[in-house]
Amino acid sequence: MSSNIGPEAQAAYQKYLDAGSLDEKIKRLEEFLSLVPKHKATEKIVALNRSRLAKLKRQQEEHKQRLKSLGKKSPFSIKKEGIQVILISDYYNPGVGKSSILNYLTGAAKKKIGKFTSIPEIGIYKFKKIKFQIVDMPSIMEGASKGVGNGKEILAQIRSSDLICFCIDLSRNFENQMNLILTELSNADIKINIPPPPITIEKTGSNKIQIFYLSSEAQNMENMEDLNEQIIEVVQEAGIRNGIVKIYGEITLAQVVDALTPSVVYKDGIILATKGDLPHTETAYLNLKNHYSSQFPLIIGTSIKKNNFPNKFGEIILEYLDKIKIYTMNISGKVAEKPLIMDKGSTVKDVAFRIHKSFKELFDYAVVIREGARQKKKRVGIDYKLKDNDIIEIHTV
Numbered sequence: 001m002s003s004n005i006g007p008e009a010q011a012a013y014q015k016y017l018d019a020g021s022l023d024e025k026i027k028r029l030e031e032f033l034s035l036v037p038k039h040k041a042t043e044k045i046v047a048l049n050r051s052r053l054a055k056l057k058r059q060q061e062e063h064k065q066r067l068k069s070l071g072k073k074s075p076f077s078i079k080k081e082g083i084q085v086i087l088i089s090d091y092y093n094p095g096v097g098k099s100s101i102l103n104y105l106t107g108a109a110k111k112k113i114g115k116f117t118s119i120p121e122i123g124i125y126k127f128k129k130i131k132f133q134i135v136d137m138p139s140i141m142e143g144a145s146k147g148v149g150n151g152k153e154i155l156a157q158i159r160s161s162d163l164i165c166f167c168i169d170l171s172r173n174f175e176n177q178m179n180l181i182l183t184e185l186s187n188a189d190i191k192i193n194i195p196p197p198p199i200t201i202e203k204t205g206s207n208k209i210q211i212f213y214l215s216s217e218a219q220n221m222e223n224m225e226d227l228n229e230q231i232i233e234v235v236q237e238a239g240i241r242n243g244i245v246k247i248y249g250e251i252t253l254a255q256v257v258d259a260l261t262p263s264v265v266y267k268d269g270i271i272l273a274t275k276g277d278l279p280h281t282e283t284a285y286l287n288l289k290n291h292y293s294s295q296f297p298l299i300i301g302t303s304i305k306k307n308n309f310p311n312k313f314g315e316i317i318l319e320y321l322d323k324i325k326i327y328t329m330n331i332s333g334k335v336a337e338k339p340l341i342m343d344k345g346s347t348v349k350d351v352a353f354r355i356h357k358s359f360k361e362l363f364d365y366a367v368v369i370r371e372g373a374r375q376k377k378k379r380v381g382i383d384y385k386l387k388d389n390d391i392i393e394i395h396t397v
């Protein structure tokens with residue numbers, strides 16, 4: 001170990017080497033990483049050890065999964081239904097208004113308003129026949145990422161949700177609330193509103209690690225040779241001996257490590273500012289927007305007390321998540337009431353595949369009805385790109 005990491009970090013590293021159990025090793029390695037000064041000279045040490053940590057965590061996760069499959073159900077394991085929207089807040093001062101929002105949207109949990117929510121409450125909010133599962137979570141305590149206040153269970157649920165709503169009480173200091181939540185999410189490797197790094201890593205059977213740079217940004221990065229070598233090292237350190245690494249854009253070594261860390265997830269988040277009816281909350285709302293609009297493109301001011309909440313909340317969510325609604329029509333001209341929810345940019349092929357795998361093979365042509373288009377009804381091929389609210393009729397051979 002080189003000497004530019006400082007005596008404290010060196011001591012921590014020794015403890016890591018001496019650690020017996022997997023949990024202990026992870027704890028010690030995390031301690032070591034928090035003590036290493038972060039600068040150019042230590043960049044590689046940090047990356048290598050984060051990669052090592054990722055491998056240990058993967059083993060820990062596998063172990064937990066095995067135990068879970070033997071164990072019983074907890075109120076925190078929620079069966080997903082439709083689009084899952086999760087309401088979270090901080091615990092500095094409970095009573096932000098989450099249960100009130102859940103009740104407003106779904107009618108559920110009326111009795112829980114004004115009482116501390118200790119296990120998740122769930123309701124279904126329907127918008128244009130689309131189901132949104134609203135999950136009202138117990139508030140997040142300091143240290144949640146280390147397990148305080150059912151923190152592990154809450155964070156595990158957040159990982160698998162489709163949208164996270166940061167519920168922020170405008171009558172209290174918003175920075176404290178945001179900081180607590182963002183810190184715990186970050187400690188749990190949950191990244192909010194940033195795209196995943198442009199990289200894929202696949203294990204293969206060959207006997208080395210191959211790296212492909214697949215875009216001009218990727219090919220024109222500075223210090224390519226160094227980076228190439230470092231990537232190979234961190235990939236190997238994560239336990240992958242044979243593999244193909246594909247890089248689609250500019251990337252940092254830290255992002256490569258993120259991609260190797262199974263606990264890292266990328267999630268969409270919005271802010272729901274609450275209690276907008278209370279004194280001084282108008283200024284608080286403007287300040288909140290000023291502070292966070294670069295990280296949170298969508299910040300909505302609400303007051304459940306005054307019934308002030310977007311009435312097209314479903315539409316807002318779909319748009320934020322880059323989803324479109326596609327209505328199928330059968331041969332007798334009946335349009336389905338419930339749309340298919342597709343990613344923006346989807347084609348006729350994607351819809352055909354969603355309806356039934358065989359539809360793609362048997363596809364002949366489709367008719368698309370688009371309200372407001374110059375030609376309202378159009379015969380199209382399989383690669384035709386669809387738009388929100390399109391009606392589609394698929395003809396097979």
Ligand SMILES: Nc1nc2c(ncn2[C@@H]2O[C@H](COP(=O)(O)OP(=O)(O)OP(=O)(O)O)[C@@H](O)[C@H]2O)c(=O)[nH]1
Pocket residue numbers: 089094095096097098099100101112113114115116117118138139274275276277278302303304305306
């Ligand atoms: N003035 C005002 N009070 C509100 C509003 N929304 C909720 N409250 C009140 O705030 C208190 C707490 O609301 P809850 O909905 O229970 O808050 P919570 O986030 O579920 O609280 P915990 O479960 O304890 O984390 C209740 O007394 C609500 O009536 C609002 O828009 N304006």
Ligand SMILES: [Mg+2]
Pocket residue numbers: 098099100112113114115116117136
């Ligand atoms: Mg509650």
